[in-house]
Amino acid sequence: MPEKVENKLSASSSNKDKEPETFAVKIDQVTMRYPGLDKNQSVLALSEVSLDIKRGEFISLIGPSGCGKTTLLRLIADLLKPTSGTLTIGGKPATLARQGREYGFVPQAPTLYDWRTVLKNVEMPLEIMGFAKAEREKRAVELLEMVGLGDFQHKYPWQLSGGMQQRVSIARALSFKPAILLMDEPFGALDEMTRERLNGELLNIWRDTKTTIIFVTHSIPEAVFLSTRVVVMSPRPGRISKIVPIDLPYPRVYETRESTRYFELVSEIRHNLREVE
Numbered sequence: 086m087p088e089k090v091e092n093k094l095s096a097s098s099s100n101k102d103k104e105p106e107t108f109a110v111k112i113d114q115v116t117m118r119y120p121g122l123d124k125n126q127s128v129l130a131l132s133e134v135s136l137d138i139k140r141g142e143f144i145s146l147i148g149p150s151g152c153g154k155t156t157l158l159r160l161i162a163d164l165l166k167p168t169s170g171t172l173t174i175g176g177k178p179a180t181l182a183r184q185g186r187e188y189g190f191v192p193q194a195p196t197l198y199d200w201r202t203v204l205k206n207v208e209m210p211l212e213i214m215g216f217a218k219a220e221r222e223k224r225a226v227e228l229l230e231m232v233g234l235g236d237f238q239h240k241y242p243w244q245l246s247g248g249m250q251q252r253v254s255i256a257r258a259l260s261f262k263p264a265i266l267l268m269d270e271p272f273g274a275l276d277e278m279t280r281e282r283l284n285g286e287l288l289n290i291w292r293d294t295k296t297t298i299i300f301v302t303h304s305i306p307e308a309v310f311l312s313t314r315v316v317v318m319s320p321r322p323g324r325i326s327k328i329v330p331i332d333l334p335y336p337r338v339y340e341t342r343e344s345t346r347y348f349e350l351v352s353e354i355r356h357n358l359r360e361v362e
């Protein structure tokens with residue numbers, strides 16, 4: 086069983102009142118058990134996970150299939166309720182954060198509406214929230230420009246490549262200016278060249294929006310290239326076995342992937358994953 090890792094970032098008593106301004110997410114001893122037909126058939130997905138994430142960080146979750154990465158992401162988004170433990174977003178319960186629309190969620194597949202134009206797809210959350218038409222369109226146009234799709238706003242999703250569709254999905258998730266962007270293997274189905282290009286574009290978006298990003302991936306090179314820290318998880322029941330700070334300088338460019346330090350970090354995380362198998 087991998088050694089339990091504590092990643093509690095302590096705050097002095099004088100700074101306690103400022104903690105909600107410092108941390109985007111605080112996860113404390115969270116356990117998640119999926120119920121079965123009886124107690125013997127329940128599945129322990131996560132066990133006593135603790136993790137603090139500062140505002141503006143780019144955190145990647147990596148681990149073997151079935152280790153609970155997506156479960157942890159869904160707990161943060163308040164799409165699931167933990168069996169035990171506590172989870173706060175900006176100092177408030179996850180339920181209140183969800184009700185306050187502090188999350189944007191980008192799934193593995195873009196899930197766009199084929200009968201709506203690219204512009205109307207990005208506008209959709211704002212439409213649901215009751216924003217005025219002019220404001221909806223203004224934000225959507227700005228976001229499409231930011232993700233490099235300003236010339237495609239009147240196209241339909243079926244007219245775009247997979248990578249372009251995923252960029253629309255990211256723009257839509259950012260439309261209401263969430264504090265946190267949750268991304269569940271958004272580039273997993275793309276070819277390597279498209280994936281690397283979108284990695285660079287995502288870092289540009291992160292820089293421009295200052296949004297906290299929590300990113301699930303199976304790709305070690307992708308996690309190293311993108312992240313401020315990489316969280317390595319053990320096989321089910323998922324635990325945090327290692328947290329690796331990524332000390333590569335920003336901006337990260339093509340040459341970053343050719344650097345000695347990049348290869349050292351990829352090797353370190355690969356070694357950590359082998360240790361927890």
